[in-house]
Amino acid sequence: MPFSLLPREEEFFDLFIQVARRSKEAAEHLVGLFGEPERAPYHAEQIKRLEHECDQITHEVVNRLDRTFITPIDREDIYRLASDLDEVIDVIDGVARRAQIYRVGPAPEGVKQLTGVIHRAVETLALGVEDLRKRDGVMAHCIEAKRLEEEADSLYHASLGQLFDVEKNAIELIKWKEIYDNLERCVDQAEDVANALESITIKHG
Numbered sequence: 001m002p003f004s005l006l007p008r009e010e011e012f013f014d015l016f017i018q019v020a021r022r023s024k025e026a027a028e029h030l031v032g033l034f035g036e037p038e039r040a041p042y043h044a045e046q047i048k049r050l051e052h053e054c055d056q057i058t059h060e061v062v063n064r065l066d067r068t069f070i071t072p073i074d075r076e077d078i079y080r081l082a083s084d085l086d087e088v089i090d091v092i093d094g095v096a097r098r099a100q101i102y103r104v105g106p107a108p109e110g111v112k113q114l115t116g117v118i119h120r121a122v123e124t125l126a127l128g129v130e131d132l133r134k135r136d137g138v139m140a141h142c143i144e145a146k147r148l149e150e151e152a153d154s155l156y157h158a159s160l161g162q163l164f165d166v167e168k169n170a171i172e173l174i175k176w177k178e179i180y181d182n183l184e185r186c187v188d189q190a191e192d193v194a195n196a197l198e199s200i201t202i203k204h205g
Contacts, residue, residue: 012071012078013133015061016085019054020122020129023089026050027122030092031115033099034107044096051093058086072133077200084192085129088122091186095179102175110159111176114152114183121148121190128197138201145194152187156180 026047033043061082065071071078128141160180167173 011064012061012068012073015057015064016081016129016132017126019057019082019085019089020126022050022054022057023085023092024119024122024126026089026092027115027119030095031112031119033096034111034115037106040099044100047089047093047096051089054086054089058082073200073204077196077203081193081196081200084189084196088125088186088189088193091182091189092118095182095186098175098179098182102179104175104179105172108159108163108176110155110162111179111183114155114159114180114187117148117152117155118183118186118190121145121152121187124148125190125193125197128194132197132200135201135204138197142194142198142201145190149187149191149194152184156184156187 029043029046029050033040033047036043061078065075065078124141124145128138128145131137131141160177163173163176163180167176
């Protein structure tokens with residue numbers, strides 16, 4: 001192998017993959033949080049653990065960016081993708097914390113459906129991140145993530161309307177509306193990741 005003074009560029013991709021895989025795992029626990037209420041504390045604890053690990057990895061990305069002279073993709077794209085990936089799991093953690101603080105009961109069906117779509121979207125993005133190094137297949141994952149965002153958006157509006165129709169307890173209404181709003185935020189953040197991946201692929205494809 002020839003000797004090179006250049007930094008090992010591929011390590012940025014490895015770090016992105018680590019965050020994306022943890023986000024996928026956190027999305028799985030988000031499904032469990034509302035699908036298995038008896039195990040909700042366990043799922044919330046796992047989400048917090050994963051969120052903390054992602055924070056550490058994201059800090060490492062930023063630190064490496066400061067130390068690296070030659071980067072595999074534009075520096076601003078590295079920072080944007082790292083920030084967008086980290087924000088996804090931050091929002092997931094925010095939903096889990098609210099569910100615990102509010103001591104919510106059994107979740108409405110719409111919440112369960114929405115977390116399922118979020119899980120599929122984050123899983124799709126993880127595949128896109130894994131393909132980013134070779135640039136092949138990334139766009140297909142971005143397209144699917146955006147389709148899932150549209151599916152989630154429709155589900156969000158329909159479920160919110162149903163919540164206002166059936167929930168007569170004002171406090172419960174406020175709790176679940178905020179959870180719905182933050183689940184929708186999570187999907188929006190996932191779309192931001194898709195947009196970042198798409199931009200990188202177009203620029204460096």
